[in-house]
Amino acid sequence: MTNIKVMYAGQQQQTITSLEVAEMVGREHKNVMQDIRKISADLGQLKIQPSSYFTESTYKNNQNKTQPMFLLTKQGCELYGNRMTGIEGTAFAIKYIERFNEMEQVIQHNLPTDPLELALTAALDTRKEVAAIKEDVDYLKDNMRINTYQEKTLQDIVKRKAMKALGGYKSLAYEMLANKVFRAAWRDFKNHFGISTYKELPAKRFDEGVKLLNYWEPGASLRMDIESYQNQQSLID
Known part of the structure; x- marks a missing residue:
C-alpha cells in the first residue's frame, strides 16, 4: 500500500x-x-x-x-x-x-x-519541499529543449552561413546546391550533439550550438562543387 x-x-x-x-x-x-x-x-x-x-x-x-x-x-x-x-x-x-x-x-x-518544536517541524517540512522543488527544477534544466526563439536563431545562422558559402540567392551555386549545403550543415550539427533533429538540442547546450554553427563551413568535397558552379557562372557573366 x-x-x-x-x-x-x-x-x-x-x-x-x-x-x-x-x-x-x-x-x-x-x-x-x-x-x-x-x-x-x-x-x-x-x-x-x-x-x-x-x-x-x-x-x-x-x-x-x-x-x-x-x-x-x-x-x-x-x-x-x-x-x-x-x-x-x-x-x-x-x-x-x-x-x-x-x-x-x-x-x-x-x-x-511545543511552539518551538512546531516551528522547527514546519521549517523542516518546508526545507524538504524546497529540496524536492529544486530537484524538479534541476531535472527540467537537464532535459528541457530549446524554445522557438532559439530554434529560429539556429536557423538564421545556418541560412547566413549557407548564403555566404554559395554566394547569395542569385548564384548558380545556390540554385544547384542550396539543399545540399543546408542538409550538410544540419547533418554536422546533429552528429555533433547526437540528436535526430536540431529541435532536440538541450536548452543548456544552446550556446554551444550557436558556437558550432558559427564555426561551420562546407566540407572539402562540397566546397569543390560550389567552386565549380561559381567558375561556370563567371564564364556566363
Missing part, C-alpha cells in the same frame, strides 16, 4: 493519493485519473471549486520519472465513492475511512505541542 500522506494542522487537509484510490478500488491509475478529471469538470460546470475535493500533484515512478496524480480529501473520496454502487462502493468507503482514521491517529501521536 502506498505510504500515508500526513498533513499537520495548520497546513492543508489530510489527503490520500489517486494511486492509493486505484489500489483500493482495483482499477488502473490512469482510469482513476480520468474519473477524477471528469468529476472536476462537472464541478466546474456547477461553479464549484474542485480544490476542496481534488488537487493535482505529481510523484516519481520506478524509473524516477515525474508522473501526474491527484490528492483527494475525505470529501473527495466521498464524491468519488458516490460513482460506485453496491458492494464495491461500500468496500471503498470502508477502506478510505480506515485510511483517514489512521492518519488522524498518526497526527495525534506525532504532532508536536
Whole structure:
C-alpha cells in the first residue's frame, strides 16, 4: 500500500493519493485519473471549486520519472465513492475511512505541542519541499529543449552561413546546391550533439550550438562543387 500522506494542522487537509484510490478500488491509475478529471469538470460546470475535493500533484515512478496524480480529501473520496454502487462502493468507503482514521491517529501521536518544536517541524517540512522543488527544477534544466526563439536563431545562422558559402540567392551555386549545403550543415550539427533533429538540442547546450554553427563551413568535397558552379557562372557573366 502506498505510504500515508500526513498533513499537520495548520497546513492543508489530510489527503490520500489517486494511486492509493486505484489500489483500493482495483482499477488502473490512469482510469482513476480520468474519473477524477471528469468529476472536476462537472464541478466546474456547477461553479464549484474542485480544490476542496481534488488537487493535482505529481510523484516519481520506478524509473524516477515525474508522473501526474491527484490528492483527494475525505470529501473527495466521498464524491468519488458516490460513482460506485453496491458492494464495491461500500468496500471503498470502508477502506478510505480506515485510511483517514489512521492518519488522524498518526497526527495525534506525532504532532508536536511545543511552539518551538512546531516551528522547527514546519521549517523542516518546508526545507524538504524546497529540496524536492529544486530537484524538479534541476531535472527540467537537464532535459528541457530549446524554445522557438532559439530554434529560429539556429536557423538564421545556418541560412547566413549557407548564403555566404554559395554566394547569395542569385548564384548558380545556390540554385544547384542550396539543399545540399543546408542538409550538410544540419547533418554536422546533429552528429555533433547526437540528436535526430536540431529541435532536440538541450536548452543548456544552446550556446554551444550557436558556437558550432558559427564555426561551420562546407566540407572539402562540397566546397569543390560550389567552386565549380561559381567558375561556370563567371564564364556566363
